[in-house]
Amino acid sequence: MPSWAPLAALVVVVGLIVLHLAVRSTRTWVWKVLTGLGSLMLVALVYFGLFWAPPEAFMSDVGRIIYVHVPFVWMCMLAFTVNVGAALAYLFKKSWRTDALAESSAEVGVFFGATGVLMGSIWARPTWGVWWDWDPRLISTTVMLLVYVGYLAFRSFTEDPERRAAWSAAAAILGYVSLPITWFSVQWWNSLHQRQSGSGTMDKPIRVVYFWGAVSFLTFLFVFIVKRYEIARARQTGALELPPLEAPKGQVTT
Amino acid sequence: MQSQPPAIEIDDISKRFGSRWAVSRLSFTLPAGRSLLLTGHNGSGKTTLLRMIATATFPTAGKISIFGHETREKRELLRHDVALLSHASYLYEDLTAAQNLTLLARFLGVDDSKKQVAELLERIGLTERADSPVRQFSAGMRKRLSIARLLMKAPKLALFDEPFGELDPAGILQMENLLKELQGKGVTIVLATHLIEQGQSLTQERLHLDQGRKETP
């Protein structure tokens, strides 16, 4: 794969995303195109990842899981950023749209994050010999996921949609604030204990495939959020309409 | 002199709980200086409407203006002038009657809080029980204390949600006199009650709700 390929793919994907967001009439088909494109890129990723790229220096073929493992965690963080943006927007101006976006991005983010960490965990077993280790990256990612699992659980326990929207927007902001703090404090904590982390320098072909993976999962991230958002909006429909001006006929009154 | 804004202006409000509309497309104007009787069967939305007027909650759609100020925007301003006597008493169970009132007086910035608390307790007939925690009060005693809270605030708009409930005959009489007295002082009154005759003798306007909609009774 030429080294400019991921960048080119990124430009195409971002272009389509912008199109979807900017032009309402394109919303019926852009996501389909993106799904198709993403699937193709995934097939390519399988080929390039499994056959084209050389085996990783230390971990040989098991190391190829990195092409999914790392992009997943990146997508997760991207989704959480969308989530906090939606939460802020909701607090500035109440809107069911931003609430639905907050819900869907958090859920999709947790999906990507959990899968990514799980893959890391599966990866760790053959290479480190354990399922888990006290590595700063693992800890901070897990804590980040816990913040959002709590957020989602909280959402599902609150019945009143308006209170839920306001409260969870606040929870989302407080949660997101904790991410960089967790990240740095955990890194600090561990580096002061002189422990090694798992990352090393990467070969160029590996890096190219790895970015390719990131772009292909970006398309899926977008499609998942859009679809999940549509479900959330559909659930809100009853919430959006005003009651009829006149009482419906034939209603029993006590 | 400029024409006064209406005391309450309800502009096509609706209030939803979950998927159920407690108040639907309600519009109503209460002119300044008049008082309102709010009636309706159980669950028709009286309490919900009063809570919205008191800025305790806000309409899902539509607007309410009190003395010309929109409730959502001007809530901080309005809360100085609107008081609500509700099903919920807003009392701290572990504080005594006197402490509950003193607390309110301090937050209101009342100067001679001690004197005023004593006067109010006298008025509602709880002087003897001033130092009992509210947890030990009977239903009627709690109601009386809530009335004292409302009086302490000296509002321009006073909302009463079933004020006669739980009061003994002497208390009901006192309540009626209080409502008249407040109106005499120029306080706007909204009274939600199921005792329609009593209510009508105390108010000038009437709003009857049926499943959250305005109805002619």
Added chain:
Amino acid sequence: MQSQPPAIEIDDISKRFGSRWAVSRLSFTLPAGRSLLLTGHNGSGKTTLLRMIATATFPTAGKISIFGHETREKRELLRHDVALLSHASYLYEDLTAAQNLTLLARFLGVDDSKKQVAELLERIGLTERADSPVRQFSAGMRKRLSIARLLMKAPKLALFDEPFGELDPAGILQMENLLKELQGKGVTIVLATHLIEQGQSLTQERLHLDQGRKETP
């Protein structure tokens, strides 16, 4: 036929909360087959007395006998036949109206609980809201559901603590009819209310409390 024991026999009871006597040296007998109106100003001990009769709490001194059974000793027996409609609703907020009633029916061992629950909900006018959790109910709707609970139990002695409060005019009428109907079926009624005239038209005996003591009204 043996002479029937009195429905309620109160023998010099007193009830203390902390250092305060809510009921003091009270004696009273309600003959079988008659019903009682309980009145008194706020805090005079009506609720406390009803709770003692219902075996929810017990006198500090003295004894109460219901149908000839002492409450403290025979509480398990009496609880099958005494029901109390109280300030507290005893409802589970997170269960729906239907679930609350079904639960009670199961504990009572009622056979056709489904049918009976449906009938009772119809009777109190909550069929439409059968599947809403009680947390979302208005004050009057809760009261109606509490009444259904009492009816489900089909007690021999029914205690009503301010049953008219929070009910709308239709509900009050229904309540009055209910009280008459129960008496017609031979159920002994004790009715504590501040609406004295209404109460007197529904009962034969009267007990007026003043600071926990019997007084002639």
Added chain:
Amino acid sequence: MSVGPRVPLLKAAWLVLLKDWQIEWRTRARLTALIFFALSTLLLFSFAMGPDTDALRRHAPGYLWLALFFASVLSLGESFRIESENQALLGLILNPVEPRAIFLGKVFGNASLLFGLSLLLLPVAVALYDIELSKAPGSLLLVLLLGSIGISAPGIVYSAISANARARDVMLPLLLFPVLVPLLLASVNATRFCLGPDAQNQLPSWLKLLTAFDLIYLSVGFLLFPKVAEED
């Protein structure tokens, strides 16, 4: 006049348990939140101790049981919070439901909740503390079950007491924890011998202690509960 309870004790206990599950199911919050709470407690332990894999593995039984303990405080409190709104517990007793049926229903409801929770925590403990479960899985399950009952039996009595007292939430641990110390010792040690070497075959004696603890508190609680649940 009808005589005696219309519904037998065990049936009533079962109905109480069903009712709690019904409320649980409607709100769904407690179970999920408990699981989550216990998981984050396990994580917090390891954070607080620092990256010391060896110590973590050695102390894993202790952490596991402490997480269950703290979760039980929440679960027991919640168990009577639902009864204290609208004085529902009194309503139940006047229903009439025998207080002892309420005791049994609530103890087994809580114990099954805690037992389920402990089963969920096991794989997490494996991942976090790197322990081995395969040594004596049967005994391990038994220890978890006995421990769950042992927490619930006195816990329900104390929870009923403190549900009426003011500052309910904080009273419960005040009363419960000292009583539970022997249980904790027994469970932690029994779990340790289920997970690691048991040279002197100490497991059976700890199991005996656990069983005795359960039986004592079940019977004492059964006898005492009516006194605490209703006025006298």
Added chain:
Amino acid sequence: MSVGPRVPLLKAAWLVLLKDWQIEWRTRARLTALIFFALSTLLLFSFAMGPDTDALRRHAPGYLWLALFFASVLSLGESFRIESENQALLGLILNPVEPRAIFLGKVFGNASLLFGLSLLLLPVAVALYDIELSKAPGSLLLVLLLGSIGISAPGIVYSAISANARARDVMLPLLLFPVLVPLLLASVNATRFCLGPDAQNQLPSWLKLLTAFDLIYLSVGFLLFPKVAEED
């Protein structure tokens, strides 16, 4: 028509704090029970770990902070339990009291409670875990103070949220604990360097992290609180 708050923000916050202390004083249960709870947690840790004096001493800062954490869940929950009876919080807001004054009053009320609790726990930790307090007592106090504020600032926001949600008691840790992980790390490490050797002079950087954490959450909470305390 009168304009703006009649009582300035800080005065109102002070009144809220005084009110909470007044209720506290009347019931007295919370403080006593909190102390007791934290003490038994410290004890439970040593029981759960077994007789391993060395490990105990090494992990003492962790145990101390975990005890404070679990105590804080109770204390924060209680803080809004008193406001949820009779909808007192709404009454306060309609009074009118600015929600931000409530936030400030409650945060500093809770922080002072936790700080006082931590001071009480120190001698107990000395007795149980055999630690030395005399190395950097000033910094230690600072760490305890900053930690107490750091728990309270986000804690009050979450507690206000979960006070209205169902299953209040279990909801709070669910939201709060993950957010507090960095605080736990920073406090435990700072305490460790206050109690033991600090060869690389790491204490200042942990103190900086703690301060940053407090400032961030105080300001974010201050801005967010009105949105969660009242309907919109």
